[in-house]
Amino acid sequence: MAIGLAIALSSMAGLVAASNFLVQYPINDWLTWGALTYPLAFLVNDLTNRAYGPAKARQVVYVGFALAVVLSIYLATPRIAMASGCAFLVAQLLDTYIFDKLRNTVWWKAPLLGSVVASFVDTLLFFTLAFAGAGLPLVTLIAGDFAVKVVLALLFLIPFRAMMPLTRPASMPSA
Known part of the structure; x- marks a missing residue:
């Protein structure tokens, strides 16, 4: 169990830090590399929640949040790090909650529903906090980022389904 949680934690922190670095580089007028x-x-988060339950998923979110914010201050800017931390914390906890309510x-x-709803909240919070007043086309960036997140949420159903046998949930109360 500890190895799986360590993998989830390091993956979470690494993905968020890398995304905060990559969000600074646009692909075009409506998308940044961080959206990918x-x-x-x-x-x-969903695989962690499935395997270990919502309490452990929240632990991964909290520790991943702290590590990612610290890394992001060095890889991006303090404003991006703080905006990302806020959006990440709210969105990932929302995803954990929705996933748990729909797990059966x-x-x-x-x-799918956890990722899409949480992605919408994440996108609005992040781009508003990180780039408001920066002279960027916020509505276009928000729309492009969210559209990519929805497509990827659909595509990520494939690896989620493939990994289901490896993440058999232990019997646990809903929390």
Whole structure:
């Protein structure tokens, strides 16, 4: 169990820090490179939640949050680090909650709905806090980022389904 949680934690912190670095580099007028890496954090959260339950998933979120903010201050800017930390914490905890509430439905509902709803909140919070007043096309960036996150949430159902046998949930109360 400890090895799986260590992998989840290091993956979470690494993905968020890398995404905060990459969000500084636009692909075009409506998308940054960070939009392609950050959605993997939802996959990590959902697999952790499935395998270990919401309490352990929240622990991974909290520790991943702290590590990612510290790394991001050096890899990006303090404003991006703080905006990301705020958006990450709210969105990942929301994803954890939604996933847990839907865990006993059809296999794809919990990861898809949790990721899509939390991605929407994450995108709005992050871009507003990180780039408001910076002269960037915020509405365009928010729309582009969210669209990519929805597509990736759909695509990440494939690895989620493939990893389901490896993340058999222990019996646990909902928390």
